[in-house]
Amino acid sequence: MPDILAVTAWDVPSEGFRWADAYSFGRDVNSTLERFLVANASQAWRRYWPLEDTPGLFRNFADLEPSEPAILDFANRYGALGIAQGIEIPAQKPSGDSDHEETFDFDFGNGERLALWVDEILGLRQVLRVWDALQVLAVDDLQRWFRVEDFHGALRAVYDPGEAFRRRSIRTSACRRASSRNSSGTSRMRRSGASPRTRPRWRSPLSAR
Numbered sequence: 001m002p003d004i005l006a007v008t009a010w011d012v013p014s015e016g017f018r019w020a021d022a023y024s025f026g027r028d029v030n031s032t033l034e035r036f037l038v039a040n041a042s043q044a045w046r047r048y049w050p051l052e053d054t055p056g057l058f059r060n061f062a063d064l065e066p067s068e069p070a071i072l073d074f075a076n077r078y079g080a081l082g083i084a085q086g087i088e089i090p091a092q093k094p095s096g097d098s099d100h101e102e103t104f105d106f107d108f109g110n111g112e113r114l115a116l117w118v119d120e121i122l123g124l125r126q127v128l129r130v131w132d133a134l135q136v137l138a139v140d141d142l143q144r145w146f147r148v149e150d151f152h153g154a155l156r157a158v159y160d161p162g163e164a165f166r167r168r169s170i171r172t173s174a175c176r177r178a179s180s181r182n183s184s185g186t187s188r189m190r191r192s193g194a195s196p197r198t199r200p201r202w203r204s205p206l207s208a209r
Contacts, residue, residue, distance in 0.1 A: 009049050013042035016076040019068055022111060025086030035068070036087050036111030037075055054078070062125045066118040081120060084110040126161060 021033045091105035133141045
């Protein structure tokens with residue numbers, strides 16, 4: 001094992017994580033609320049060395065149910081993925097405010113998309129499926145999953161597991177309701193001649209994946 005991997009440490013906040021409805025930083029009028037994993041404010045962090053302390057962690061991750069409770073439990077045990085991005089979390093309205101009064105105040109922070117967690121879980125699950133088949137020379141399975149095709153005069157192997165292994169869209173009912181309320185408030189702002197506050201769009205280095 002390369003020394004650099006053997007000494008790689010990972011930190012977990014002592015107060016764990018939570019799920020939050022938020023926008024990607026730099027939102028515009030077309031942005032929608034998404035679910036993000038956000039670290040709770042913590043005074044201490046627990047450090048561990050994944051490849052030494054939990055060498056089978058990648059198997060646990062691939063077997064993880066792609067749901068909010070399961071992902072939250074995993075993150076509280078082993079930490080986040082390390083792919084956080086800037087987010088804008090709508091501020092909570094005072095309890096006495098009317099449901100029809102919109103607020104455009106936000107808390108700013110960092111979080112990891114639920115959709116990215118699901119993609120990584122399902123993606124690694126497929127990688128291990130192929131790896132395990134190679135270890136036992138499961139030729140029939142490999143021939144069923146891969147096909148060779150011509151690509152501009154060259155041959156390439158294409159993986160086709162016969163099932164979707166990337167999520168298409170994940171939005172909770174809470175996100176849909178909040179997004180609908182926000183759209184209504186934005187429409188009223190447009191009619192009154194005002195415009196929602198925007199900032200230069202922040203682009204994650206992972207967005208080109």
